Amino acid sequence: MEMKPIDSYSKQLLKMLEQIEEENLYIKKNIEAYSQLDKAEILLIELKARYYSDELIAKTLKTTVDSLDEGLTNIKKKLGFTTDSDIIKFARIFKIT
Numbered sequence: 001m002e003m004k005p006i007d008s009y010s011k012q013l014l015k016m017l018e019q020i021e022e023e024n025l026y027i028k029k030n031i032e033a034y035s036q037l038d039k040a041e042i043l044l045i046e047l048k049a050r051y052y053s054d055e056l057i058a059k060t061l062k063t064t065v066d067s068l069d070e071g072l073t074n075i076k077k078k079l080g081f082t083t084d085s086d087i088i089k090f091a092r093i094f095k096i097t
Helices: 008-035 039-049 054-060 065-079 084-093
Strands: none
Touching: 008 065, 008 084, 039 054, 039 065, 039 084, 054 065, 065 084
């Protein structure tokens, strides 16, 4: 059987399937932690993922920036994250936006 070169459409489709597989594995790894989040934590993740400033998030949630930082630190610990980028990826994959 003759091997045909992969066309650009097939390459794009393969890349999409690999991304879906990667996201599926990520969800499986993090679904338990996601289920432990309360509504306030999910809202905070959503606002952070929308790139709102800490000042705007604090104002929206009627709290202080210090309390916001504490909340973000607790969320990162709960999810095993170290950066805001981790939170943003989590929000994107779990559709928290």
